[in-house]
Amino acid sequence: MLTIPFIRTNTELTIAGLTKKHVANAAEIVGQLIAMDDKRKSLLQQAEQALEKSNAAAKEIGALMQSGQKDLAEGKRAETAALKGDIKVMEEAARVAEKELTDLLVTLPNLPHSSVPEGKVAEDNEVVLNWGTIPTLTESAKPHWDLIKDYDIIDFDLGNKITGAGFPVYKGKGARLQRALINFFLDEAIKAGYYEIQPPILINEDSGFGTGQLPDKEGQMYVTQAEGLYLIPTAEVPITNLYRDVIVNEKELPIKNVGHTPCFRREAGSWGAHVRGLNRLHQFDKIEIVQIQKPENSYAALEEMSLHVQSILQKLELPYRVLRLCGGDMGFTSALTYDMEVWSAAQGRWLEVSSVSNFETYQANRLKLRTKIDGKSILCHTLNGSALALPRIVAAILENNQGPDGIKIPEVLVPYTGYTHIN
RNA sequence: AGAGGGGUGUCCGAGUGGUUUAAGGAGCACGCUUGGAAAGCGUGUGUAGGUCUCAAGCUUACCGAGGGUUCGAAUCCCUUCCCCUCUACCA
Incomplete structure (x- = not known):
């Protein structure tokens, strides 16, 4: 499987290589891949930021519980409970975006070496x-x-x-x-x-x-x-x-x-x-x-x-x-x-x-x-x-x-x- | 195939819900020490992703794998794979 970092830095080379291997619409597919990767990154970032917030809150609750401030801990708990659903949705979206990207990536053949002759049969x-x-x-x-x-x-x-x-x-x-x-x-x-x-x-x-x-x-x-x-x-x-x-x-x-x-x-x-x-x-x-x-x-x-x-x-x-x-x-x-x-x-x-x-x-x-x-x-x-x-x-x-x-x-x-x- | 026990970092190994930010040890790397070495002391020591011009830093995930419960899971629950012991069977 080709790597995304390679495709991103060698876009033209990738398109030319795929074309030599007779992949139809190579340029279109490569464009699609990069867009999918952008989407994956941004969704991942959102999910991670939410997770970071929730991790920090969980830690605070732990500290409050230990110091015996039960009421404060309960309040905080109710607050973070709401985050949970959002995180699940965001994680799922990031996961789906990643799978979409991999599914497409996996359908692409390897790029041919420069010495490979042009030809079809x-x-x-x-x-x-x-x-x-x-x-x-x-x-x-x-x-x-x-x-x-x-x-x-x-x-x-x-x-x-x-x-x-x-x-x-x-x-x-x-x-x-x-x-x-x-x-x-x-x-x-x-x-x-x-x-x-x-x-x-x-x-x-x-x-x-x-x-x-x-x-x-x-x-x-x-x-x-x-x-x-x-x-x-x-x-x-x-x-x-x-x-x-x-x-x-x-x-x-x-x-x-x-x-x-x-x-x-x-x-x-x-x-x-x-x-x-x-x-x-x-x-x-x-x-x-x-x-x-x-x-x-x-x-x-x-x-x-x-x-x-x-x-x-x-x-x-x-x-x-x-x-x-x-x-x-x-x-x-x-x-x-x-x-x-x-x-x-x-x-x-x-x-x-x-x-x-x-x-x-x-x-x-x-x-x-x-x-x-x-x-x-x-x-x-x-x-x-x-x-x-x-x-x-x-x-x-x-x-x-x-x-x-x-x-x-x-x-x-x-x-x-x-x-x-x-x- | 049945019953029971287990799978934690490079390795050994602790850990049964909240400073685990995975203890401790070994190994390895670097430094101090030394004539040189050993011992001793100190520091460091995984993978992948994100952020960043680069590095540093920050951050997310990873304790066989996958899912669930919970504000919070190595730890509790479910599924599954693998290993060990006994029994049965077999080349």
Whole structure:
């Protein structure tokens, strides 16, 4: 969430940033916010002045009672009793004004970094770099949804039976490949200095709000009926919320955490042509890296995270490209996002396998995640990225590495899989 | 799940309606003292909002969370979350 002091001192910048993110009537909304804040302040002031008066009177009554001047105390009491109702009304008005302000503020996305390209759709994203050569497959090459059936390693029909569409069952070498990738990704992150966390995969409402999934993406999460807990859409939520309402010691920064979790997404309304097979699932595994940084270091950290993800893709020998997302395509809470896409040979298209973002203070403001520098408390910057999400990596490995001997497993994974080919 | 006990500042801990303006202790910071240190002594030590050009100051809220009673609530009442003990159950 944007902060009001920032908006007040950087009004033009805020309007320009919101416009780049395609918020309609940005100028109007910002004007409205400032007016609402003025109203909140004046109502708060009225309420506080009344409270001050009442506090002073209560103290006087206390003193009179103690010195035995009962009559005087009674008189004073009658007098202040009348104040009570007014105070309640004023406090309520101040509270309502504050809620109105927050409710509007919460609907605004983060402001984009100056390097974010203009644009509205995926085609407007900027290709930052390409790595590797796109393999040429034989005529008989198959997409992964055929390969998984041929080798009987991932079973959608069984998943349909026990749960529903989008919940595949991994079997045999398929299951082993999942476990291999999870361990490989975790080990790589730990080597890069990340600290491993195994968080709960159900979270409460406060956590959903802290990282910005609520109220924006309410419909994308599964909720338990009895407790109202949400199944996490990404490990970003529990791992970042570890630091909700925390003032981190400056010496502990940066914080670099990594965690593996299953991720759950309802993906309501997004089923169509491009979501066959492993391309889009309701449940999938992902290794997530999260950093908490001092503001001045956060963009260096973003580059470092991008390089970390790229190094993994290189070790897996998967051709990829890096995109800098345009204002219209980037996430609600992000200031700058890089997407990594691997080439899926048999589908002939790029598949997003990672997204690394700097949220600057947007999440930290909701989380009340601060640090103290020179005695002043300031909001930290939060960052996260997938390193990596499994299903599309599996799809790319299957499709790109298919040959007469079956599917060839990348060298680095063999110690983890214990086999060299799926055949 | 049942019964009982509890949640107070960085930590320990006192506090059952009115100098609580949260005692006392520890820790931490600074100062005095010292050859240096320890001890001792002194001072300070939370968060958020408002006011203010800035600072100081003043002011409001915060004793797990939310609501209520009262002129006045850490203290009384209600709801809720969490922790501990015993019992039951269970991987």
